[in-house]
Amino acid sequence: MKDFVSMSPLKVLEKSSRKELGPGNLAVLIARAGVGKTACLIQVAFDKLFRREKLVHVSLEEGPEKVTSYYNVMYSDLARALDVKDGQDEHRMLIERNRMILAYLHQSFEIERLRANLKNLVENLDFRPDALIVDGLDFEKTERAVFDGLKQVAGEFEAEIWLSALSHRHITDVNERGIPYPCQQLDDLFSLILQLQPEGSKIVLRLLKDHDNPTVSDAGITLDPKTFLATNK
Amino acid sequence: MANDIKKLRNIGISAHIDSGKTTLTERILYYTKRIFAIHEVKGKDGVGATMDSMELEKERGITITSAATHCEWKGHRINIIDTPGHVDFTIEVERALRVLDGAVLILCAVGGVQSQSLTVDRQMNRYRVPRIAFINKCDRSGADPFRVCDQLREKLNHNAVLIQLPIGLESKFSGVVDLVTMKAVYFEGPRGDEIREGEIPAEMIDKARAKREELIDAASMFSDELMESVFEENVTEDLIREAIRLGTLSRQLTPVFVGSAYKNIGVQPVLDGINKYLPSPIEVENVALDLDQDEKEVLLENDPDRPVIALAFKLEVTPYGQLTYIRIYQGSIGKGDDLFIARTRKKIKVGRLARLHADEMEDITRAYAGDIVALFGIDCYSGDTFTDGSLSYTMSSMFVPEPVISLSVTPEDNKSQNNMSRALNRFIREDPTFRSHVDEESGETIISGMGELHLDVYVERMKREFSALVSTGIPQVAYREAITRMAPFDYIHKKQTGGSGQFGRVAGFMEPSEDGTYEFDNKVKGGVIPTEYLPAVDKGMQSCLKKGLMLGFPVIGMKVTVNDGKSHSVDSSEMAFTRAAIGAFKQAYNKARPVILEPVMKLSVEGPSEFQGNVMSSVNQRRGMITSSTEDGIFTNIEAEVPLAEMFGYATTLRSLTQGKAEFTMEFSRYAKVPVSVAEELKKDFREKLKGEKTS
Structure with a gap:
């Protein structure tokens, strides 16, 4: 699936100074409800998995069955879009072998628990994650200490962590560095901040913060609203 | 009948093995005058407790099959199902919970919340069973009911609240303080029959007042009336009890009793608690599936005048024939009535109808909605629904886990062959988790069940009850x-x-x-x-x-x-x-290019989070591929795909790795190619088998 690399939403990082997030760092994807945060994060996950990296998907809202089914649907659409034939399902195997889902239901999520779970993966399964996707964390109700904890976890496990954050149409707060709600007071902890916005029939993914680079390119990339793959337009 | 049904209780008694379930049940039967002497489990008198009706249970001092029994206490009729405590027999617990309206969760004052308490509690949650807790063995050295009550909160997430305090502990345990009446209660006479109420010992008054405050605080969450009365300082005993009842029925409050069944202390208040806090059948919603409407759920009414719906939840062989325990959900069943089995549409006639008391029985002419009774000589399976023929309802199916282990059984002689067939036929009807089939390839009889002990007990029962002498083989995998x-x-x-x-x-x-x-x-x-x-x-x-x-x-x-x-x-x-x-x-x-395939199972292991690492490691060692881990409260559920061939003995391994606190279920997922090393082993076995056939 060579074409995937050129169509991955992470193509947006071509405009980034380091071209990647990098181990020990946090990234956040901000979007309003229903725009496709989870779908976009799953495309990020595919990007990692198809590069044969180990990925942990941390779900704070849904159980593993739903997460798996979301991946399956996204992968079917992806395979169709890239014209992958049934017999060439090496990629499906890569997903199954290199992805671990950790779900935390009913407010069970704590940094210490995540740390212990990751340690168990490393020690008992020799599963050393290169990247974590953390989906469903409520930025409004979560204390800064949790984000600090995530940053520490990223450093300890030498992994990069991608989060999603829910924004609201009616909250227009933006800090002096141009970072909007709900990340305006946390931007120092994130190396990359991206925003997903619907524009007409397309979705645009923009980079708002790029590591320590003070000049961030304003241009985003356009994503197909169904597959969340980058379009050439 | 409406009044009667309000005074009916169908309850289960569930807990970890050795927490004293059978002893408590025995005392209950004694105080309700169903029995006139008390025998201990493994008693020196060699008689054994009344509820342990099977010989094997008497010998092992554990309860294997649940026996239903009926008793009366202060104008209430109580049907009790004594349930087994071992993980391999959870189908018995599941079945009991399916037909019961409430339960008493027994905990050991020394051991606290033990492995099986966790499993049983999850099962009770699954069937939404309201419960009260009884912390038993307060007379034992090391007893600490306060710690156990904390564990109920921490380990099981119960809103547990003590409604009694122990007077003294260990060898000094002598009675309880009732925090509702604020009286000390002592159980006197040779068997604790004589209840004496007295003043709370002076040194306990402050603690009793503080604990009563806690109780009222917790209970008032379920009653505005109680909350108002707290502000107005006119709290009554009835208001507290009603609030506790509402909290218990909503499964948001667990009233905790303390005592020692063995020392005859605190049993009668548990009976009072069953009457006061656990629901009557009309306070529980039961649904059936309408086969005429694509199995649409329909709400059943505890009305004796409505068409009959009853569920056969337990079968037992007695010298008089098959005994079928049923729960009537709707309508009434009388001697001589015609019933239909929903599964087969076969008509049966009710010959004898009885209320059971362990091994003894009382003939009755009619039983009504809400009741648990037994029918004689009915040819049916456990889990069958009975109707009067006017409705095509079936009770929603019980959760029946798939068997996880199989082994061959070979009769040692011709007589045993016939007896084994009779035994297997019986066990299949009694226990949906037990399966049996003849392997087409080897011609061997294969039995499958929930664990090694589960199958061991059936092999034992074949020998003891059916005189079938059998030898068992090594578990086989279907390649x-x-x-x-x-x-x-x-x-x-x-x-x-x-x-x-x-x-x-x-x-x-x-x-x-x-x-x-x-x-x-x-x-x-x-x-x-x-x-x-x-x-x-x-x-x-x-x-x-x-x-x-x-x-x-x-x-x-x-x-x-x-x-x-x-x-x-x-x-x-x-x-x-x-x-x-x-x-x-x-x-x-x-x-x-043929390849060998092996069955791969979808495995789900659930247990306290502290064992996540152990469980992961054990699955990994078995060629398993872990796909997810879910944290929920204090539990972790690990899902994986594992070859069946690697799973024999896993129940034992898991038990020892997790102190018996985790349980697992498996179901067939798919066939997958075996690794080269396994294929080579299989080829070697095959060659040896061929060689053996040629030389013989």
Whole structure:
């Protein structure tokens, strides 16, 4: 699936100074409800998995069955879009072998628990994650200490962590560095901040913060609203 | 009847093995005057407790099958199901919870919340059973009911609140303080029959007041009236009890009693608690599935005048024939009534109707909605629904876990053969988690169940109850063979042995099928194989699937396409074409690169989070692939795919790795190619087997 690399939403990082997030760092994807945060994060996950990296998907809202089914649907659409034939399902195997889902239901999520779970993966399964996707964390109700904890976890496990954050149409707060709600007071902890916005029939993914680079390119990339793959337009 | 049903309680008594379930039940039966003497579990008098009705249970001092019993206490009728405490017998607990409206969770004051308490509690949650807790064995050295109450909160997430305090502990345990009445209660007389109320010991008054405050605080969350009365400082005992009842029924509050069943302390208040805090049948919603409406859920009414719906939840063999325990959900059942089994539509006549008290029984003429009674001599299965024929309802199916272990049983003589058949037939009807079949390949009888102990007990029961002496084999896994690529065939079967000969030519190819089943595709043109012989070709191919040519395992997932052939006007026959097909199969099979497949199971292990690492490691060591781990409260659920061949003995391993606090379920997921090392082992075994057959 060579074409995937050129169509991955992470193509947006071509405009980034380091071209990647990098181990020990946090990234956040901000979007309003229903725009496709989870779908976009799953495309990020595919990007990692198809590069044969180990990925942990941390779900704070849904159980593993739903997460798996979301991946399956996204992968079917992806395979169709890239014209992958049934017999060439090496990629499906890569997903199954290199992805671990950790779900935390009913407010069970704590940094210490995540740390212990990751340690168990490393020690008992020799599963050393290169990247974590953390989906469903409520930025409004979560204390800064949790984000600090995530940053520490990223450093300890030498992994990069991608989060999603829910924004609201009616909250227009933006800090002096141009970072909007709900990340305006946390931007120092994130190396990359991206925003997903619907524009007409397309979705645009923009980079708002790029590591320590003070000049961030304003241009985003356009994503197909169904597959969340980058379009050439 | 409406008044009567309000005073009916169907309860279960569940807990960890050795927490004292049977002792408590025995005391309950004694105080409710159902029995007139008390025997201990493993008692020195050699009689054994009344609820342990099976010989084996008496010997082992554990309860294997649950016996239903009926008693009366202060104007209330109580049906009790004593339930087993071992993880291998959880179907018994599950069944009890299916038909019960409330439960008493027994905890040991020393051991606290133990492994099986966790399992039983999860099962109770699954069936939404309100419960009260009884912290037993307060007389034992190391007893700490306060710690156990904390564990109920921390480990089981119960809103547990003490409604009694122990007076003294360990050897000084002498009675309880009732925090509702604020009286000390002592149990006197040789069997604790005489209840004496007195003042709370002076040194306990402050603690009792503080604990009563806690109780009222917790209970007032469920009653505005109680909350108001707290502000107005006119709290009454009735207001507290009503609030506790509301909290318990909503499963948001667990009132905790303390005592020692063995020392006859605190049992009668538990009976009061059953009456006061656990629901009557009309306070519980029960649904059935309407078979005429695509299994739509329908709400049942505890109305004796409505059409009958009853569920057979337990079968037992007695010297008088099959005894069927039923719960009536709607309508009434009387002696001489006709009933229909929903599964078979078979009509049965109610001959004898009885209320059970362990091994003794009381004949009755009619039983009504809400009640638990037994029928005699009814030919049915456990889990069957009875109706009066006017409704096509079936009770929602119980959660029945799939068996996880199988082994062969071989009778040692002819007499045992017959007895074993009778025993297996009986066990299958009694226990849906126990299965039995004859393996077509080996001709051996295979039994399957929930764990090694589960099967051990049935093997024991075969010996003891049915005089069937059997030896058991090593657990077997159902391997399969499958081809991995297309291979052509072109085979002529030709035989001239005098008289009419045999001739048939079959040509085409075999390939892996997409959906894993067998397919036969006829692409023959111009009648080169006459239509009447094509079924014979299909039959020949299918006969080869039963035993693959690689290691003799059944072949799955093959598509055969026949596109050419030849026949002879005189020498061709069905047999000739069947043989030609067999020859064609043999010709192509090895070229189609067959592989060995093994069953891969979807495994789910649930237990306290502290054991996540141990569980992961144990699954990994078994060639398992962990797909997810879910944290929920204090529990972790790990899901994985694991080859069945690696899972024998896992129940024991898991138990020891997690102090018995985790449980697992498995279900078939798919067949997958075995790793090369396993294939080599299997080939070696196969060669040795062949060698053995040749030399013998």
